[in-house]
Amino acid sequence: GAVVSQHPSWVICKSGTSVKIECRSLDFQATTMFWYRQFPKQSLMLMATSNEGSKATYEQGVEKDKFLINHASLTLSTLTVTSAHPEDSSFYICSASHLAGGPRIGELFFGEGSRLTVL
Amino acid sequence: SQQGEEDPQALSIQEGENATMNCSYKTSINNLQWYRQNSGRGLVHLILIRSNEREKHSGRLRVTLDTSKKSSSLLITASRAADTASYFCATDGTGTASKLTFGTGTRLQVTL
Numbered sequence: 001g002a003v004v005s006q007h008p009s010w011v012i013c014k015s016g017t018s019v020k021i022e023c024r025s026l027d028f029q030a031t032t033m034f035w036y037r038q039f040p041k042q043s044l045m046l047m048a049t050s051n052e053g054s055k056a057t058y059e060q061g062v063e064k065d066k067f068l069i070n071h072a073s074l075t076l077s078t079l080t081v082t083s084a085h086p087e088d089s090s091f092y093i094c095s096a097s098h099l100a101g102g103p104r105i106g107e108l109f110f111g112e113g114s115r116l117t118v119l
Numbered sequence: 120s121q122q123g124e125e126d127p128q129a130l131s132i133q134e135g136e137n138a139t140m141n142c143s144y145k146t147s148i149n150n151l152q153w154y155r156q157n158s159g160r161g162l163v164h165l166i167l168i169r170s171n172e173r174e175k176h177s178g179r180l181r182v183t184l185d186t187s188k189k190s191s192s193l194l195i196t197a198s199r200a201a202d203t204a205s206y207f208c209a210t211d212g213t214g215t216a217s218k219l220t221f222g223t224g225t226r227l228q229v230t231l
Contacts, residue, residue: 006161036221041226043221044162044207044221110154111161112161113161
């Protein structure tokens with residue numbers, strides 16, 4: 001159980017276009033989802049916390065207008081990279097928290113990631 | 120930066136040997152988790168240890184936590200080639216649940 005699906009798994013786009021990445025919790029409800037960015041051979045850096053029905057909370061240094069996050073339902077959060085540029089090329093990973101309680105509370109489940117390449 | 124440090128950054132061992140990775144963090148935590156990431160893939164949760172626990176086992180994995188030293192270790196016993204991956208520790212501060220801060224990671228290579 002606790003599967004998180006991320007789509008697309010990879011995308012190539014032209015500079016200046018916008019790209020949307022979806023993150024779905026398939027078998028549980030996630031009031032909170034997290035978006036991370038990972039550069040090659042580096043760690044995950046938290047970009048923002050996505051809360052269902054409210055505005056996302058962005059980490060310092062992350063441009064809100066560049067990385068639009070929407071969490072319209074308890075099972076879906078989207079990240080839109082607007083007016084993408086080559087420096088936005090990265091591996092984007094979402095995660096959702098298992099909030100049902102019990103021994104797995106606090107555990108995060110991750111999507112498979114989306115590799116964005118901006119030409 | 121809140122980010123934890125892991126060492127070694129890279130570790131190469133032969134199949135059957137044990138692999139030990141260490142993680143240090145900076146702030147008080149609720150729990151510490153270890154994740155595994157195969158190249159270009161998402162993260163897989165391995166084990167969670169709470170701040171009031173000192174040691175935890177799961178199969179070939181053994182995790183220790185020393186909150187006085189703000190450090191944790193992950194031991195993989197009898198390693199296999201399939202254990203080749205990057206391993207990250209992640210901590211959540213005593214505040215917002217599930218907002219994790221990841222360590223720098225250890226790249227483990229297990230050769231036949």
